Amino acid sequence: MMNPENLIFLPVALPLAGAAAAFCAKAWCTGSLAKITEYGGALIGLALPWAFLAAVLPVIATGGVVEGVIGRWYEGIGITFRFDGLSWLVMVLIYSVTTAAWIYSLGAGPRNASFSAVYLILVSALSATIMTTDVFNLFVCLEMAGITSYVLIASSGKPGAALASFSYLLISASSMVFFLLGVYGLYRLTGALSYEGIAQGLQSLPDGGGTAAVVSLALMIAAVSVRVAVMPVSGWLPDAHALAPHAVSAVLSGVLIKVPLFALARVMLLMPAGMQAGALIGYAGAFTALFGVILALSQKDAKRLLAYHSISQIGYVVSAWGAAVHVGVTTPAGAALMAASFLHGLYHAMFKGLLFLSIGTTVDRTGQRDVYQLRGAARILRSGGERIPVTCICFFIGALAISAIPPFNGYVSKTALSHVLSGSFHYYLLTAAGVGTAASFIKLSRIYWPQKQGGEHSAARGRTPASVYISQLFLGGLCIAGGISASAVFAMVVNLLSASGAPVPEVAFYSSANMLKALLTVAAGLILFLLTATKKGGALLTTIRTRPRGFQDLFISFSLAAAVLVIWML
Amino acid sequence: MKPGTRWTQFWTVLSFAALAAVLVPVFVIDAPWPAAARDYVEAQGVREIGSYNLVSAVYLGYRIFDTVGEIIVLIASVIGTVAVFSAAGAVLAEGYEIDLRNMSDREKQEIMDDSSFTLPGEKRHTHALRTHLLEVVTGVLGPVVVLFGFYIMVYGHSSPGGGFQGGVIIASGIVFLALGNRMESSTMLTRPPVLERIESAAFLVLALASFGGMFTGTGFFGDFLKEFALYPAGFMMIMKVSIGLIVGAGIGYLCIAMVGREIT
Numbered sequence: 001m002m003n004p005e006n007l008i009f010l011p012v013a014l015p016l017a018g019a020a021a022a023f024c025a026k027a028w029c030t031g032s033l034a035k036i037t038e039y040g041g042a043l044i045g046l047a048l049p050w051a052f053l054a055a056v057l058p059v060i061a062t063g064g065v066v067e068g069v070i071g072r073w074y075e076g077i078g079i080t081f082r083f084d085g086l087s088w089l090v091m092v093l094i095y096s097v098t099t100a101a102w103i104y105s106l107g108a109g110p111r112n113a114s115f116s117a118v119y120l121i122l123v124s125a126l127s128a129t130i131m132t133t134d135v136f137n138l139f140v141c142l143e144m145a146g147i148t149s150y151v152l153i154a155s156s157g158k159p160g161a162a163l164a165s166f167s168y169l170l171i172s173a174s175s176m177v178f179f180l181l182g183v184y185g186l187y188r189l190t191g192a193l194s195y196e197g198i199a200q201g202l203q204s205l206p207d208g209g210g211t212a213a214v215v216s217l218a219l220m221i222a223a224v225s226v227r228v229a230v231m232p233v234s235g236w237l238p239d240a241h242a243l244a245p246h247a248v249s250a251v252l253s254g255v256l257i258k259v260p261l262f263a264l265a266r267v268m269l270l271m272p273a274g275m276q277a278g279a280l281i282g283y284a285g286a287f288t289a290l291f292g293v294i295l296a297l298s299q300k301d302a303k304r305l306l307a308y309h310s311i312s313q314i315g316y317v318v319s320a321w322g323a324a325v326h327v328g329v330t331t332p333a334g335a336a337l338m339a340a341s342f343l344h345g346l347y348h349a350m351f352k353g354l355l356f357l358s359i360g361t362t363v364d365r366t367g368q369r370d371v372y373q374l375r376g377a378a379r380i381l382r383s384g385g386e387r388i389p390v391t392c393i394c395f396f397i398g399a400l401a402i403s404a405i406p407p408f409n410g411y412v413s414k415t416a417l418s419h420v421l422s423g424s425f426h427y428y429l430l431t432a433a434g435v436g437t438a439a440s441f442i443k444l445s446r447i448y449w450p451q452k453q454g455g456e457h458s459a460a461r462g463r464t465p466a467s468v469y470i471s472q473l474f475l476g477g478l479c480i481a482g483g484i485s486a487s488a489v490f491a492m493v494v495n496l497l498s499a500s501g502a503p504v505p506e507v508a509f510y511s512s513a514n515m516l517k518a519l520l521t522v523a524a525g526l527i528l529f530l531l532t533a534t535k536k537g538g539a540l541l542t543t544i545r546t547r548p549r550g551f552q553d554l555f556i557s558f559s560l561a562a563a564v565l566v567i568w569m570l
Numbered sequence: 571m572k573p574g575t576r577w578t579q580f581w582t583v584l585s586f587a588a589l590a591a592v593l594v595p596v597f598v599i600d601a602p603w604p605a606a607a608r609d610y611v612e613a614q615g616v617r618e619i620g621s622y623n624l625v626s627a628v629y630l631g632y633r634i635f636d637t638v639g640e641i642i643v644l645i646a647s648v649i650g651t652v653a654v655f656s657a658a659g660a661v662l663a664e665g666y667e668i669d670l671r672n673m674s675d676r677e678k679q680e681i682m683d684d685s686s687f688t689l690p691g692e693k694r695h696t697h698a699l700r701t702h703l704l705e706v707v708t709g710v711l712g713p714v715v716v717l718f719g720f721y722i723m724v725y726g727h728s729s730p731g732g733g734f735q736g737g738v739i740i741a742s743g744i745v746f747l748a749l750g751n752r753m754e755s756s757t758m759l760t761r762p763p764v765l766e767r768i769e770s771a772a773f774l775v776l777a778l779a780s781f782g783g784m785f786t787g788t789g790f791f792g793d794f795l796k797e798f799a800l801y802p803a804g805f806m807m808i809m810k811v812s813i814g815l816i817v818g819a820g821i822g823y824l825c826i827a828m829v830g831r832e833i834t
Contacts, residue, residue, distance in 0.1 A: 009790035013780050016642075020770070020777035023645070027763070027770040070635045072789040073618070077610055077632045114649050121642055128639075140639035147643045151650030162654055185596040191604020201604075211595040219596075552582055559585035566592040 005068040007056060008083040011049045011091055011127040018045025019120035026113035038113045045120040046099045049127075053091055060088045060496065067133075076197050081131040082266075085496030086342075090130040090262050093346045096478065097254040097353045098123050100471040104357050105247035107465030108364060110155050118155075122148035122251070126259045133195045133266060135183045135220070139176065142227065142260060146172050149248075149256055156245040164239035171236050171554040172226050178562065179223035185216030186270075199270050214273045214569050221268065221277055222562035227260040230281065230318050231288040232557040234311045235549065238295075241307035246360025249303065253310040253356060254349035261314075261321060262342065268325050273569045275326055280568045282322020286426040289315030293436035297443065297532060298541035302359050302369050305444055309402065310352060312433055317345045319426040320417055333420075335498035336505045340420045343493055344413035347482055351401035351410055354475040358395040361468055362447065365391075371444060376451035385463045392448055394472040399441040401479050403525065404434055404518055406510065409482030415514050416490055419507045431521070438525025439532065486510070619793075620803040621727040630732065630806045630813075634791045637733075638776065641813055645773060648820040652827050709750025716743030716759070723814035727803040733810035737817025744822030765823040772815035779808050 021041030025034045059066065060083070069078040102119060105111065125144035132138050146169075153165040187193060189209050190201025202209045222233075229237040237257075241249050268274035292312030299305040324337035365384050368374040378392045401410035414434065421427045482489060486509040494504045508514065531537045611632070615624045619631035629637045723736025748760040758764045782805075783792025795804035 003784075003787075006784040006789060009784070013777070013790060016780065017774075017777045020774040023649075023770040024774050027766040068789060070790050071631070071783065071792045072787075073632050074610065074614075077607060079633060079635050114653065118646050118649055121646055125639075125642075128635075136633075137636055137639075140636045144639050144642050144646075147646045147650070151646050151653070154650060154654055181593070181596060185599065187604070188596075188599050189601055189604075191606050205601065212599045215592060215595045218592075550578065552578060556578075556581050556585045559589035563585070563588035563592050 004056070004059065004066045007052060008066050008068050008081060008131065009070070010052045012081075012124050012131070014048050014052075015045035015120045015124035015127065018042055019117045019124065022113050022117040022120060026117065034113060038116050041120065042102060042116055045123060046095065046102055049091070049095055050099075053088065053095070056083070057088065060085055061492075076192060076194060079132065079134045079137045080194050080196075081128075082133045083131055085498075086262060086265075087131050089342055089346070089493060089496055090259055091127060093349050094123065094126050094130075094255050094259065097349045097475075098126075098251055100353060100474050101247040101250045101254075101357070103467050103474070104250070104360075104471035105245065107467035107471075108246055108360065110157075110245050115152070115155055118148050118151050119248075119251075122152065122256075126255060129259050129263045132263070134193050135186060135195070135198065135267065136193045138263060138267070139179055139183060141263075142179070142224070143176060145256065145259070146176070146227070149252060152248040153240050153244040153252070156243060156248070158243050160239065161243040164236075164243045167551055167554065168236040168240045171233075171558065174555065175223040175226040175233075175558055178219040182216040182219035182223070185212055185219070189213055189216075195266060195270060202271055208271060211570065213271060215566050217267070217271060217274055218277065218566040218569050219562060221264065221274075221281070222558065222565050224260045224264045224267075225281070225561065226558060227257065228264075228318065229257050229311055229314055230284050231291055231311065231315070232284075233554075233561050234288065234292075235554045235557060237311055238304050238307040241310060242301060242304040246303075246356055246364075249307075249360070250353035250356040253307065254353040257310065257314050258317065258345045258349065261318065262345070265321065265325060265329065265338070269329070275328060277565060277569050278322045278325025280322070280565060282319050282326060282426065285315045285318025285320075285322055286429040287315070288312065289319065289433040290429045290436070293433045293440065295544060297436055297440040297528075298544040300371050300545065302363055302371050302374070302444065302447065303356070305371065305440060306352070306355055306359060309355075309437065309440070312437065313344070313348045313352065313402070315433070316414070316417060316430055317341050317348065319430065320344070320421060323421065323424070323426065330498070332498070332503055332505075335494060336420045339490065339494040339497050340413070340416040342497065343416055343490060346493075347401070347409040347413040347479075350475055350478045350482065351398045351408070354394055354472060354479060355398035355402065357468070357472050357475065358391045358398060359444075361391045361464065361472070362395070365464065371447060374447040375449060378448045379450065390469045390472060391464075394476045395448065396445065397476045397479050399445055401483070403438040403441050403522060405522060406515060406518060407480070407483040409479045411518060412483055412486040412490070412509055415486075415509050416507055418514075418517075419505065434521045435524040435528055438522045439528040442526060442529040443532070619727075619806060621806055623727055623729065623732070626726050626732045626806065626810070630726070630809050631793075634809060637809075637813065638780075638791070641773075641776070641816055644820055645769070645816060648769070648824050651824060655827055705750050707750070708746040712743055712746035712750055714743075715746055716740055719743055719814070719818060723810055724807070726810050727806055733813030734817055736810070737814040738821060740814065740818030741821035741825065744818065745825045748822075748826050759822075760826060762823055762826055765819040765826070769816050769819040769823065772812040772819070775808065776812045776816070779805075779812070 018041035021044065022038045025037035025041065029037050065082065065084040067080055067082050069075055069080050071078055105115065122145060125141050125148065129138065129141040129145060132141055150165045150169045153168065154162045186198050189205060189212060190198050192198050192201050202213055226233045241252050244252060268278060289312050292308055292315055296305050296308030296312055299308055320337050320341035324334045324341060327334040327337070329335060329338050362377050362381065363369045366374055366377055366380045378389055381389065381391055397408060401408035404411045404414040417430065418427060421430065487507070490507060491504045532541055611624055611628060615627040616622060619627040621627040621631065719736045719739030722731035722739055723733055726732030726736065744759050744765070747757050780791045782794035783789050786794040786797060788794055788796060793805040
């Protein structure tokens with residue numbers, strides 16, 4: 001059992017066993033026995049993997065890579081999993097947010113055993129996604145993660161949630177057909193499904209597989225981009241993330257859009273054309289960051305505003321990620337870019353998870369989601385029995401982090417991004433996006449400002465359960481810890497991502513120049529916010545918010561994006 | 571873009587045509603078909619997996635985790651669909667401005683008549699969507715179909731069949747039983763809670779069996795019965811029976827949830 005080749009499958013096997021236990025709890029048990037079985041399943045699925053991650057760190061930190069074939073079959077025939085620094089880091093991301101969000105769901109719902117079962121299946125699928133090195137298995141893992149997320153989105157029961165889930169299902173299932181077509185193309189050319197087998201097979205072909213190989217890879221990249229929600233294929237995200245239960249929104253925004261991205265990095269390196277694609281996706285990411293924040297600034301629904309920020313922030317991650325793939329992740333510059341990209345992905349998962357949970361608590365207690373209507377939320381929360389304003393404080397930690405204000409973690413990761421991207425085209429777009437982020441969080445934080453005159457909102461009855469506070473404080477603590485231990489975490493991420501031991505770039509996180517930049521960004525954000533508060537600014541925002549959006553647009557943008565990607569890579 | 575306008579139609583056609591055009595190279599690959607994996611499975615499949623049906627050897631042996639993934643997709647979609655059904659009844663009725671509770675008997679009868687298959691001679695008070703012919707035939711065939719499904723499931727290693735195929739036949743047998751319960755000869759197999767219990771227990775067996783190989787040196791989802799070779803395809807038997815039961819109970823549950831709600 002203690003054989004490392006067996007151990008690496010535990011992050012997949014344990015949540016799966018936990019899901020089975022939770023599902024059995026629903027079908028076989030009643031009363032307190034059902035609760036015990038369900039919580040036991042969650043403990044197996046969410047707590048035990050932490051022990052595994054701690055146990056395996058010494059091996060991984062020294063550059064060790066563990067590979068294992070499922071069932072110990074012959075390597076080219078069976079499915080190979082690879083556990084390396086990237087897998088370890090992404091699993092920390094997965095388990096920190098999913099653990100916190102599950103605890104939150106105990107208090108704020110949806111509280112039932114089938115939710116826990118589907119949720120644990122999602123965790124298992126995400127762990128498998130980052131470890132697999134087999135294109136067909138990657139397809140299966142993405143399908144597992146997809147189907148569970150459709151179910152979880154629809155489980156909120158809000159009007160429109162089923163429809164949002166359905167349009168996500170249709171666009172992502174249609175794009176996965178093209179992924180499968182790409183798998184077919186690569187298998188037809190090389191006779192292999194494992195990444196290594198495909199890479200070797202392509203090398204032995206004349207001109208590396210030619211057009212067919214490039215088109216196959218492009219189709220796979222385009223399909224995964226839908227899951228990652230890079231513009232222009234992000235149209236499904238706002239509805240899905242805004243209407244899901246709060247705990248699920250945190251997982252979707254924090255984890256689900258990032259894991260496929262980092263899993264894709266392994267696929268992109270199969271052939272030189274993949275590095276070309278990295279450049280295009282990097283540019284798309286930078287534009288996503290800017291346009292996403294413009295759309296976010298114009299929203300009036302609090303959770304929809306956060307959902308558009310997820311698009312914008314994934315743009316930050318993708319722009320550095322694309323640049324890293326373009327220069328090659330084994331080069332020192334590529335390793336630094338990838339490390340900054342992952343760091344922002346990890347920290348975004350924490351602060352966006354925190355924001356979704358605290359805003360979720362606030363809108364539940366006040367019964368009002370409109371940013372322009374809701375005022376005095378801090379007082380309403382206090383009258384609802386919250387003596388220490390935990391939710392309010394946690395929201396401000398998250399808001400300061402996403403606006404890149406020291407000493408919170410968002411400042412650290414955005415400084416790292418500016419450092420590695422400085423001077424490039426992306427840098428200017430990301431800086432502009434930073435101004436918009438600050439402006440829109442000034443707008444959102446107004447819901448906690450004291451009320452001037454009447455228009456009383458009544459708080460929902462009942463006390464807020466303790467698990468809600470625990471999960472919020474857990475993520476809030478991580479946001480502060482990430483900010484304080486800036487250099488150490490960055491060095492660790494660089495070391496884990498570059499097995500060859502690339503030099504860690506010296507980033508002066510708390511230098512006066514960087515602090516000044518943060519201050520100027522916030523000042524510019526304040527000016528932008530004041531501009532949008534004017535009559536003309538408000539009218540412009542309304543125009544952006546109410547622009548027509550159609551179901552067909554999802555498919556049109558996917559087809560065009562895939563076609564453009566193919567042409568670019570050729 | 572506003573849906574339905576000419577401009578949108580233009581863009582839709584253009585984008586789909588562009589995608590179709592770039593797909594062409596994948597369909598016209600003229601490289602020789604790769605044969606390495608095929609030859610390996612042909613040469614080693616029977617010895618390593620113990621299955622004469624090599625398709626089963628691939629999907630229940632070499633690529634078992636892909637199969638389990640697809641099974642999990644099925645489980646999650648059954649859970650999700652049933653949850654949406656149970657929530658959607660009210661929402662749909664609201665959307666069509668139908669209020670079932672306040673509906674008069676005559677209105678209910680109208681809906682029943684509109685959707686009924688019955689011949690004029692056999693007006694019925696319950697089960698308006700069925701006919702006597704349907705009930706007699708399905709009631710007699712149901713147990714036979716379930717038995718046939720088990721055969722396909724259990725013999726999947728040596729003849730065409732396997733967990734998925736057998737499971738779907740079992741599910742259709744369950745639907746037959748549910749349609750043919752005219753004689754009030756009740757069977758437990760058509761009750762949703764029972765089906766859910768079967769499905770969850772089979773899933774638990776599948777999840778726990780994945781650990782077995784970790785202790786006997788064959789790894790995650792490895793054949794942990796290889797050492798005790800009483801029966802060559804022993805591990806495969808566990809896999810296909812649990813997969814068959816998950817598929818059968820899951821799809822049966824889904825069908826019963828779909829047909830089970832009657833207006834009466």
